[in-house]
Amino acid sequence: MPSTTDPALRPSAEVAEALASGAPVVALESTIISHGLPQPRNLEVARELEEIVRKAGAVPATIAVLDGVARIGLDEVELVRIATEPGLRKLGQRDLPVAAALEASGATTVSATSFLAARAGIRVFATGGLGGVHRGWTEEQDESADLDTLARTRITVVCAGVKSILDVPATLQRLETRGVTIAGLRTDTFPGFYLHSSGEPIDWRIESPEQAAAIMRGQDALGGPETALIIANPVPVAEQLDPVLHDRVLAEALAAAEREGVTGQAITPFLLSYLVRGTDGASLEANLAAVRGNVRVAGDIAVAWSGR
Ligand code: PSU
Numbered sequence: 075m076p077s078t079t080d081p082a083l084r085p086s087a088e089v090a091e092a093l094a095s096g097a098p099v100v101a102l103e104s105t106i107i108s109h110g111l112p113q114p115r116n117l118e119v120a121r122e123l124e125e126i127v128r129k130a131g132a133v134p135a136t137i138a139v140l141d142g143v144a145r146i147g148l149d150e151v152e153l154v155r156i157a158t159e160p161g162l163r164k165l166g167q168r169d170l171p172v173a174a175a176l177e178a179s180g181a182t183t184v185s186a187t188s189f190l191a192a193r194a195g196i197r198v199f200a201t202g203g204l205g206g207v208h209r210g211w212t213e214e215q216d217e218s219a220d221l222d223t224l225a226r227t228r229i230t231v232v233c234a235g236v237k238s239i240l241d242v243p244a245t246l247q248r249l250e251t252r253g254v255t256i257a258g259l260r261t262d263t264f265p266g267f268y269l270h271s272s273g274e275p276i277d278w279r280i281e282s283p284e285q286a287a288a289i290m291r292g293q294d295a296l297g298g299p300e301t302a303l304i305i306a307n308p309v310p311v312a313e314q315l316d317p318v319l320h321d322r323v324l325a326e327a328l329a330a331a332e333r334e335g336v337t338g339q340a341i342t343p344f345l346l347s348y349l350v351r352g353t354d355g356a357s358l359e360a361n362l363a364a365v366r367g368n369v370r371v372a373g374d375i376a377v378a379w380s381g382r
C-alpha cells in the first residue's frame with residue numbers, strides 16, 4: 075500500500091488499517107482549525123468533526139504537518155497542538171517540501187490537504203469553503219492555490235462553495251477553465267458559504283451521496299487528467315447568516331483589509347475573523363453549520379464509495 079510504505083507520509087495506525095482494508099476514510103483539513111476558527115471553540119470543533127465522520131461509518135483523517143512529517147490522522151494530543159500551538163504555519167501545497175526540510179509544523183490548507191490525502195490513497199475530503207479568486211483581482215492578483223491543486227488532484231471535496239469573501243463568478247470561471255467537475259447536492263446554484271446560495275447557477279445537480287460515488291467511478295472509468303470533483307453542499311437556509319448582515323459586515327471587512335494593507339496568506343483569516351466579530355458570532359455559527367453538513371455528506375460519500 076502506498077499509504078503505509080511512503081516515507082514522506084505518516085498515517086496513524088487506524089487510518090493505515092482502514093486504507094489497507096478498503097474501509098471508508100474522510101480527510102479533514104487543519105487550517106480551518108488553526109487559522110479559520112477562534113480559540114477555544116476550534117478544538118471542540120476539531121473533535122466534533124471527527125465524531126461526525128465516525129457516526130457516518132467512516133474513519134476521520136485530520137491532516138497536518140508536525141515537526142516536518144506529513145501526518146494523516148491525528149491523535150488527541152496532536153489535535154490540541156493544531157488548535158493551540160502559537161505561531162503554527164499555514165501550509166499550502168508548495169510549502170510542504172520546505173516544512174519537511176526545516177522540520178517545521180503547520181496546518182494544511184485545502185491545497186495541501188487534497189494533495190496529501192490523494193497521495194495517501196484517500197479519495198474523499200470535507201472542508202468549509204474553498205479558497206478561490208479574490209475580489210479586486212483585476213488590480214491585484216490573488217487566487218488561492220486551492221484551485222490549481224484541484225485541477226490536478228483526484229480527490230472529491232465536499233464544500234459549501236467558496237468563501238463569500240471571494241469573487242464567486244470569477245472563481246467558478248477558473249474552475250470551468252481548469253476542468254474541475256462540480257455538482258450541487260440538492261441545489262441548482264452554487265452555495266455562498268455562510269449563505270445557502272451565492273445566486274450563481276451551476277450545471278449539474280445530484281440528489282444523493284450514491285450519485286456522487288457514481289460520478290467518481292465515472293472519473294476513473296474515463297481516465298484523462300486527474301482532476302477533482304467538487305460536491306457543493308449548501309448550508310440549510312435556517313442556519314445561514316442573515317444575508318443583509320452578511321453583505322454589510324463583509325463590505326466593512328474588505329474596507330478594513332484594504333486600509334490595513336492585509337495581503338497574501340493573511341487575508342483569508344483576517345476577513346473570517348472580522349466577520350465573526352462584526353456579526354457577534356453569527357458568521358461563526360453559519361460557518362460551523364456548513365462544515366458539519368459537509369463532513370456528514372463526505373462520510374456518506376466515503377461509505378458509498380467504499381462499496382464502489
Ligand atoms: N474553510 C473554512 N475556513 C477556512 C478555510 C476553509 O470554513 O479557514 C481555509 C482552507 O484551508 C482554505 C484556505 O484552503 O482557507 C484558503 O486560504 P487562501 O485564500 O490563503 O488560499
Ligand code: MN
Nearest residue numbers: 216217218338
Ligand atoms: Mn491567496
